[in-house]
């Protein structure tokens with residue numbers, strides 16, 4: 001690997017990377033096979049996690065019928081919350097403890113899958129809630145061992161949560177978004193049926209699609225694994241290892257697919273080829289970022305989503321203001337990549353080309369603008385908010401936004417260029433409005 005100049009070995013840097021992925025089943029009709037998947041894993045009684053909206057759609061019936069046919073007893077928990085909280089996680093955990101299940105199935109977007117991961121964790125290895133929450137907000141204790149089998153069935157082409165060991169939630173009393181991260185949380189199997197996305201509103205496809213795109217380009221431009229200090233022992237090598245030759249493969253393909261299909265998938269719900277390919281891109285990007293990690297746009301998104309005042313996009317629950325995850329990420333991305341480009345201009349330039357830019361002869365110092373310009377043209381074509389101003393923020397909000405983003409050190413340290421609070425303020429200023 002030392003032949004590739006992005007992965008030059010350094011005196012104290014790591015020389016080893018690992019690849020951890022869920023077993024994957026992908027394709028139209030895959031959901032009908034979930035009962036046999038559960039039986040293969042030896043499951044006799046499972047909890048099926050979903051949310052109140054999905055509980056009314058036919059996909060839950062498909063899963064329930066498949067489990068019944070396979071002779072697997074199932075009980076449904078349909079109260080998983082969009083944008084889960086520590087409170088909603090704990091409610092789901094109580095259900096998991098009381099039901100005495102031998103396995104879990106999640107059917108939904110990232111919020112449902114993350115809720116199921118937490119319920120599996122705390123019912124398998126009971127502990128006070130803060131025990132496994134990322135430090136410094138929680139104790140950041142390692143998970144003591146394996147969890148029960150979890151089959152994750154995503155219904156949006158976005159988070160890639162079915163392939164990662166991360167569960168994100170709002171810590172209510174601390175007023176901050178954080179998470180639990182452990183390889184043990186990674187679902188045992190991902191059953192990915194792209195037909196679940198055919199009925200999604202355009203705005204949901206756009207937001208989740210830009211989450212996919214940003215997973216791919218952030219992982220691709222993340223600090224290389226060989227620049228992170230060698231761990232004291234293999235057990236403490238972080239899950240987010242930094243960019244590596246394996247994650248590059250998934251990122252490059254996911255960028256090519258999002259460049260070709262994201263706008264089509266948003267603009268035409270009947271373009272099933274585009275929606276299928278976006279689901280595949282989400283899976284590839286999920287595997288990639290689960291092993292490498294994302295950086296500045298996701299770090300900045302925590303406060304963009306957390307401090308939202310009155311933004312209410314079409315296609316989402318209308319009971320309270322919400323900035324959907326993918327939107328909260330992509331509104332920062334063009335400005336963030338203008339900042340990071342000098343650290344690895346060739347990756348920014350190549351990323352823009354994979355996304356469809358046809359500008360060929362661009363100097364290193366213009367590579368950030370090239371990538372930003374490509375992202376902005378895709379945002380315009382899909383009616384995404386025009387920067388953080390488009391979701392309700394003004395210049396006077398920037399100090400608060402910086403404070404929340406700077407707390408996401410786990411993500412910021414993955415940036416290829418080191419970043420301080422002043423840099424974050426400059427990036428947020430650049431992100432107020434793009435066109």
Ligand SMILES: [Fe+2]
Pocket residue numbers: 159211215298325329
């Ligand atoms: Fe994300």
